Amino acid sequence: MPPAVMLDHKKVFAENVKAARKALGLSQEALAFAAGIDRTYVSGIERGRRNPSLMLIAKLAEHLDTTPAALLTPPAAEVSP
Amino acid sequence: MPPAVMLDHKKVFAENVKAARKALGLSQEALAFAAGIDRTYVSGIERGRRNPSLMLIAKLAEHLDTTPAALLTPPAAEVSP
Numbered sequence: 001m002p003p004a005v006m007l008d009h010k011k012v013f014a015e016n017v018k019a020a021r022k023a024l025g026l027s028q029e030a031l032a033f034a035a036g037i038d039r040t041y042v043s044g045i046e047r048g049r050r051n052p053s054l055m056l057i058a059k060l061a062e063h064l065d066t067t068p069a070a071l072l073t074p075p076a077a078e079v080s081p
Numbered sequence: 082m083p084p085a086v087m088l089d090h091k092k093v094f095a096e097n098v099k100a101a102r103k104a105l106g107l108s109q110e111a112l113a114f115a116a117g118i119d120r121t122y123v124s125g126i127e128r129g130r131r132n133p134s135l136m137l138i139a140k141l142a143e144h145l146d147t148t149p150a151a152l153l154t155p156p157a158a159e160v161s162p
Contacts, residue, residue: 009139009149053132054153058090068090069150072135 101145
């Protein structure tokens with residue numbers, strides 16, 4: 001299993017949130033409103049700048065119609081051989 | 082997909098951390114020391130009382146030789162039909 005230090009978890013989460021949001025055709029504002037957080041926080045998450053809590057990860061997953069685990073799973077290419 | 086509200090994510094995380102820790106034969110103290118947090122925080126996590134951040138979830142996963150996604154994945158039985 002690749003050492004976690006090789007993975008930038010914030011970047012993984014950022015990319016997954018952005019992809020899921022776009023797949024649903026949601027704006028950052030719409031996702032922020034649904035999850036009860038500020039749009040700038042969603043923007044910060046998607047730039048890999050935020051360190052959200054477990055419950056916020058779960059709330060975002062719910063509004064993105066996915067699971068917390070999926071949002072923390074690196075896209076296949078990112079898992080170093 | 083079951084509504085996230087049906088899943089107690091803190092409980093899922095608690096059970097997964099405890100199971101992974103025990104599988105490695107680690108005490109709460111040893112895991113806390115390795116992850117650089119207080120033993121009482123590990124105890125709180127395992128009682129489903131804590132709301133850890135993404136980076137702490139990742140650090141715990143690393144020291145438990147698993148992945149953040151695995152720690153947030155409900156055991157098969159918990160996913161309501």
